[in-house]
Amino acid sequence: MRTIVIGGGVVGLSLAYGLLKAGQSVLVLDGSDGDFRASRGNFGLVWVQGKGSNFPDYARWTRSSANLWSGFAKELEALTDLDLSYQKTGGVEYCFSEQEMQEREAELLALREKLGGDYPFEMLSAAQLKERIPHIGPKVYGASYCPEDGHVNPLFLLRALSKAVRLSGGEIRTNIEVREIRPGDNQASILTISGERFVADRLVMAAGLGAQQLGPQLGFKAPVRPQQGQVLITEKMPHFLKYPSGTLRQVNEGGIQIGASKAEVGLDDHEDVLTTASLAAHASDVFPMLGNAKIVRSWAALRVMSPDGYPIYQRSPKHHYAWFVTCHSGITLAAAHCELLPRWIMGKNDAPDLSSFSEARF
Numbered sequence: 001m002r003t004i005v006i007g008g009g010v011v012g013l014s015l016a017y018g019l020l021k022a023g024q025s026v027l028v029l030d031g032s033d034g035d036f037r038a039s040r041g042n043f044g045l046v047w048v049q050g051k052g053s054n055f056p057d058y059a060r061w062t063r064s065s066a067n068l069w070s071g072f073a074k075e076l077e078a079l080t081d082l083d084l085s086y087q088k089t090g091g092v093e094y095c096f097s098e099q100e101m102q103e104r105e106a107e108l109l110a111l112r113e114k115l116g117g118d119y120p121f122e123m124l125s126a127a128q129l130k131e132r133i134p135h136i137g138p139k140v141y142g143a144s145y146c147p148e149d150g151h152v153n154p155l156f157l158l159r160a161l162s163k164a165v166r167l168s169g170g171e172i173r174t175n176i177e178v179r180e181i182r183p184g185d186n187q188a189s190i191l192t193i194s195g196e197r198f199v200a201d202r203l204v205m206a207a208g209l210g211a212q213q214l215g216p217q218l219g220f221k222a223p224v225r226p227q228q229g230q231v232l233i234t235e236k237m238p239h240f241l242k243y244p245s246g247t248l249r250q251v252n253e254g255g256i257q258i259g260a261s262k263a264e265v266g267l268d269d270h271e272d273v274l275t276t277a278s279l280a281a282h283a284s285d286v287f288p289m290l291g292n293a294k295i296v297r298s299w300a301a302l303r304v305m306s307p308d309g310y311p312i313y314q315r316s317p318k319h320h321y322a323w324f325v326t327c328h329s330g331i332t333l334a335a336a337h338c339e340l341l342p343r344w345i346m347g348k349n350d351a352p353d354l355s356s357f358s359e360a361r362f
Helices: 010-021 056-080 098-114 126-132 154-167 208-218 273-286 288-292 334-339 341-346
Strands: 002-006 025-029 091-095 122-125 142-146 171-173 178-183 188-192 197-200 202-205 225-234 248-250 256-258 295-305 312-315 322-326
Touching: 002 010, 002 188, 002 197, 010 025, 010 154, 010 322, 010 334, 010 341, 025 197, 056 098, 056 154, 056 334, 091 098, 098 122, 098 142, 122 126, 126 142, 154 171, 178 208, 202 208, 208 225, 208 295, 208 322, 225 273, 256 273, 273 288, 273 295, 334 341
Parallel strands: 002 025, 002 202, 025 171, 202 322
Antiparallel strands: 091 142, 122 142, 178 188, 188 197, 225 256, 225 295, 248 256, 312 322
């Protein structure tokens, strides 16, 4: 039985590698470098803090993946001889007023209660934060801290997953543009623009924004949309920032990565000066020393968003051999997608219950 995964980003490759470890035959069909690729433009966080505040099942799923990440990273590094620069130091979210601190604490306390009291975090005053991060600026009132947060080099993760799939006996075909999927009774035929045809006994749609067009051919709603995010990175600096946040982290090469913009602009992945200036101003508010740092790179990329922002895991209601997988937290969820999601696709008795992530909620 051959499984074809459509989509060679972090989501598709994590799942493909997991299926190969489970003894499956896997072919990954990936597009071209000119496609919109969230995997090459993301922030690199393995993040727990605050996720799922209105969706406790997502909070649990996120934590399960974060707890698997250390073993996942070590396994990939041993197999591929690549350093992912994964660090689980804990992470912070900065607050700039007493009101922000109170609202942040209330949000995390409510989430802790929904999870039965098992949700580690603490609120740090400006003085407590300065003990951990001496370079913090006077505009920062305090922060929330979660010990389960971390970060990774996302490009090396993508490279390692690609290498791991091949080393595990999988095949990756690149520059493949799928034109049409023709579902049969027990198999699906995948037709490409170039005239090639592939037959899948099992088909997983992990095509990101490409699912908008391909998903309905397999009976999925595939209600995904693009959301633009812009990112800056500074020149290399002496390492001073141990703890990442949702907007700032120091990458393993030394640069400070600045991000977290959100814009609903369709398929536009171009940068704009106003957003760049806003990101730079925020970074300078947190760390005044960054006001003199040189920006050496900037880019925009498109997140893959569902209507409520949470993952979708759906088996086709029309074709039993087809599954749809999408999320905008592919880095955080990579470990779960590798270690747990294959059990769901293979119908194992110990498969995770993902019913709350189905398209039925829409």
